[in-house]
Amino acid sequence: MSDHAPQTEQPHSENTPTTTHFGFKQVETQQKVALVKEVFQSVAAKYDIMNDLMSLGIHRLWKRYTIDCSGVRSGHKVLDLAGGTGDLSARFSRIVGESGKVILADINEAMLKVGRDKLRDLGIVSNVDYVQANAEELPFPDNTFDVITIAFGLRNVTDKDKALASMFRVLKPGGRLLVLEFSKPSNELLSKTYDLYSFHLLPKIGQLVANDADSYQYLAESIRMHPPQEELKAMMEHAGFEQTTYQNLTGGIVALHRGYKF
Amino acid sequence: MAQFLSANVERLLNHVIGLDPDSQARLKKLQGKSLQVRLRELPWPILLQFSQRIDLSIVEQPDDLVKASCMLELNIETLQQLRDSSKLTQLIQEQKLILVGDMYVAQSVSSLFQELHIDWEEELSQYVGDALAHQTFVGARSALHEAKTQIEAGRSKLSAQLLRADGLAVGATELAHFSDEVDQLRSASERLSARLLRLEMAAKVGH
Numbered sequence: 060m061s062d063h064a065p066q067t068e069q070p071h072s073e074n075t076p077t078t079t080h081f082g083f084k085q086v087e088t089q090q091k092v093a094l095v096k097e098v099f100q101s102v103a104a105k106y107d108i109m110n111d112l113m114s115l116g117i118h119r120l121w122k123r124y125t126i127d128c129s130g131v132r133s134g135h136k137v138l139d140l141a142g143g144t145g146d147l148s149a150r151f152s153r154i155v156g157e158s159g160k161v162i163l164a165d166i167n168e169a170m171l172k173v174g175r176d177k178l179r180d181l182g183i184v185s186n187v188d189y190v191q192a193n194a195e196e197l198p199f200p201d202n203t204f205d206v207i208t209i210a211f212g213l214r215n216v217t218d219k220d221k222a223l224a225s226m227f228r229v230l231k232p233g234g235r236l237l238v239l240e241f242s243k244p245s246n247e248l249l250s251k252t253y254d255l256y257s258f259h260l261l262p263k264i265g266q267l268v269a270n271d272a273d274s275y276q277y278l279a280e281s282i283r284m285h286p287p288q289e290e291l292k293a294m295m296e297h298a299g300f301e302q303t304t305y306q307n308l309t310g311g312i313v314a315l316h317r318g319y320k321f
Numbered sequence: 322m323a324q325f326l327s328a329n330v331e332r333l334l335n336h337v338i339g340l341d342p343d344s345q346a347r348l349k350k351l352q353g354k355s356l357q358v359r360l361r362e363l364p365w366p367i368l369l370q371f372s373q374r375i376d377l378s379i380v381e382q383p384d385d386l387v388k389a390s391c392m393l394e395l396n397i398e399t400l401q402q403l404r405d406s407s408k409l410t411q412l413i414q415e416q417k418l419i420l421v422g423d424m425y426v427a428q429s430v431s432s433l434f435q436e437l438h439i440d441w442e443e444e445l446s447q448y449v450g451d452a453l454a455h456q457t458f459v460g461a462r463s464a465l466h467e468a469k470t471q472i473e474a475g476r477s478k479l480s481a482q483l484l485r486a487d488g489l490a491v492g493a494t495e496l497a498h499f500s501d502e503v504d505q506l507r508s509a510s511e512r513l514s515a516r517l518l519r520l521e522m523a524a525k526v527g528h
Contacts, residue, residue: 119328120324120325120328123324123327123328124324126378127324127378127379127380127381127385128381128382128385129385130384130385130386130387131387132355132370132388133353133355133370150376153370153373153374153376154370154372154376156352156353156372157353158353182373
C-alpha cells in the first residue's frame, strides 16, 4: 500500500551528485520532490480506499499496533508526520484529549486537505493542528513532542538521514519515534509472492480504482528501494536515537522501528 | 491477531454504547480517564481510554504501558461480577480483585454498561421501517405471552392428570393425611415398645 507524505530524496551532502532514486529510476534530486508530489496529488482522493483494497484492510491493524506501541496518554503532544489522511491522528486526538495536542504534518497539500476534511467529518477539531511541512526541516522548536510517528512516509523522503535528525531534534528527551514502513519480508517465498503482487497486481488495481497505474508502480518500486530493517535501525542510531528496536509485522512486509531520545 | 481482536471488540463496545442515546452523558464523566484491565487468563493488559468513545488498546510491551487512572487485576469469572459496582469492595476483600487508582473510574465504567437501555424496536425500524418493526415486536411479545400461558396451562393439566385421572401422584391434603397417620403409627409403636420393656423387667424381677 501506499502512503503519504513525500519529501525529497537522498543527497547526503553538498558534494554528492544531485541524482537520487525515484522508484527504480534515477532522477535529479530537485526533480524528485515534484515527482513524488505528483504521485500523491494523484492518489490523494482515493488514498484510503486504495489502501484498504491493496492491503485487504491490514494497514489498519499495522497502524493500530503502532498506536498501541506509542505509549501516548492524555496531555501528550504528538507529531503525526507524513500523516496523510489522518488515520493515526484521529485516534491520537481522542487519547491525548483536550489537554494534549496532535500535529498532523504532511508535505503534500492535497493529502493534508483530505486528512483535514476527514477528521473534521469525524468531529475532531479542537486539538489537531495541520502543518504542511518537510520532514527534513521540521518547523518546530527543539524538544517539542512526546511522540513522533511516521507511517508509510519515510521511504518517500529524499534525505532520510536529515529527516531522522530533524525528528530527533524536535522530540523531547524521553520521547519516542515510531517508524512504520514497508520493509523486507523475512521469508523467501513470501518475498516472491509479495513481489508478484506488488509489481503485477498492484498497478492494475491502481489503474482500475484510481485510474493511475504509474503512481502505484512507483509506490511498489519505492518500497523496494527503502532500507531494510537493520539498515534503517542503524540510520536511526546514527541520528542519535537510543534503545532502537524493530518488529516485523506480517512476515516483514512491514516493520515498526522505534527509538528513544534520552 | 491481538489488534484484529481488539479492533473488533472496540467496534462492538462503541456500537452498543451508541445504541443508547443516554450513554453519552455517562461516557462524558469518564472523558480523559483510562482503565487498565489485567485479565489473568490473557498475556497482555487491556487499556481502555475514554473520550467521546472508547479506544481499546492491547499493550504487549511493558514500556508501552500508560499509567491508567485505574487498574484492575482479576480473572474472567470475576469480570462478570463487576456488572454490579456495589460489589467492588466485597470482591477486593475476597481477594478476587486487585484495584489500584481511582475506584470512581471502575464504578463509572460498570454503570456505563449496566445502565444501558437500548430500544431494540427503534433499532429494527431503521432497517425494516416503523410499521414492520412495531408489528414484529407486538408479535414477539404476543408470542412470548402465549408461550408462557401455554406452558402454565400444560403444567396444570399434567398435574391434574397425575393426581386425579391416573392416580400416579397424591394431592397436598392426601399427603398431609398420610403424614398424620404415619405419626400416629410411630407413636403407637413407641408406646408398645415401652410396654414390652416394662413387662420384660417385671418378668426378670419375678424370677
